[in-house]
Amino acid sequence: MSPPASEWGVGSLAVTYDGGGCSTVSLPETLLFVSTLDGSLHAVSKRTGSIKWTLKEGNPVLLVLMSLSFRPAFLPDPNDGSLYTLGRKNNEGLTKLPFTIPELVQASPCRSSDGILYMGKKQDVWYVIDLVTGEKQQTLTSSFAESLCPSTSLLYLGRTEYTITMYDTKNKELRWNATYYDYASTLPDEDTEYKMSHFVSNGDGMVVTVDSDSGDVLWIQNYASPVVALYIWQREGLRKVIHTNVGVETLRYLTFMSGEVGRITKWKYPFPKETKTKSKLM
Numbered sequence: 001m002s003p004p005a006s007e008w009g010v011g012s013l014a015v016t017y018d019g020g021g022c023s024t025v026s027l028p029e030t031l032l033f034v035s036t037l038d039g040s041l042h043a044v045s046k047r048t049g050s051i052k053w054t055l056k057e058g059n060p061v062l063l064v065l066m067s068l069s070f071r072p073a074f075l076p077d078p079n080d081g082s083l084y085t086l087g088r089k090n091n092e093g094l095t096k097l098p099f100t101i102p103e104l105v106q107a108s109p110c111r112s113s114d115g116i117l118y119m120g121k122k123q124d125v126w127y128v129i130d131l132v133t134g135e136k137q138q139t140l141t142s143s144f145a146e147s148l149c150p151s152t153s154l155l156y157l158g159r160t161e162y163t164i165t166m167y168d169t170k171n172k173e174l175r176w177n178a179t180y181y182d183y184a185s186t187l188p189d190e191d192t193e194y195k196m197s198h199f200v201s202n203g204d205g206m207v208v209t210v211d212s213d214s215g216d217v218l219w220i221q222n223y224a225s226p227v228v229a230l231y232i233w234q235r236e237g238l239r240k241v242i243h244t245n246v247g248v249e250t251l252r253y254l255t256f257m258s259g260e261v262g263r264i265t266k267w268k269y270p271f272p273k274e275t276k277t278k279s280k281l282m
Helices: 101-107 248-257
Strands: 006-010 013-017 022-026 031-036 040-045 051-056 062-066 073-076 082-086 095-100 116-130 136-140 154-168 173-183 196-201 206-211 217-222 227-233 238-241 243-246
Touching (some): 062 073, 073 173, 095 101, 101 116, 101 173, 196 227, 196 248, 206 248, 243 248
Parallel strands (some): 196 243
Antiparallel strands (some): 006 013, 031 040, 031 227, 040 051, 062 173, 082 095, 116 154, 154 173, 196 206
């Protein structure tokens, strides 16, 4: 008699019983990696969204130190490090700048026409993680490497810290400082058929995952902190997948209140497609 359908981890493999036998797939490919604003990286089941393990590395994704006396104000986006200004001349409102924090760090040191000095710092680290338990086995930096415990299943996650500082030469004081953390990743391979759409709340950790073809809601989870990025594992590395930010009240209404019995089972409107734009520093 075959055992009921189940999924469990064996070393670096996930074995799935389907009632008529068993098949094996790479364990990382069964996971979705969810990065949240508080600095956590959750390894969750693609099928249910339930957390398998969590890597927590102290600092949140974004840290900002600014002087309230200066205008315009610089507002960073924790999703990708984009920069916005508010309170510029002529009351332009919220304006997106043509570069991100990582791009500004790469271009520094530089000086603006209004006497602002830009100083940047980039620091890389690799975390060696036990794939089954999520325990950190080793930390690798350019100057230090902790001892490695033996393990049959290791996951290598690269993370970069970008720090940008603005100094006002006219007023002789620090104007703005921000530190942004990002996991090393690329986009999925062009032939990847990723058939899930993710909608995340911009005010809490709620995620609604929908089948892109049928519109069926696959799962709903709350990760306690706003989600800034989602990744799949492909060819020994993280690949960032698209997600859509939705207002807290809007997402909760669509999910819990718009269905016939108080909870929808299908979303009918078109899902967003992956687009990639590249801004350059002027």
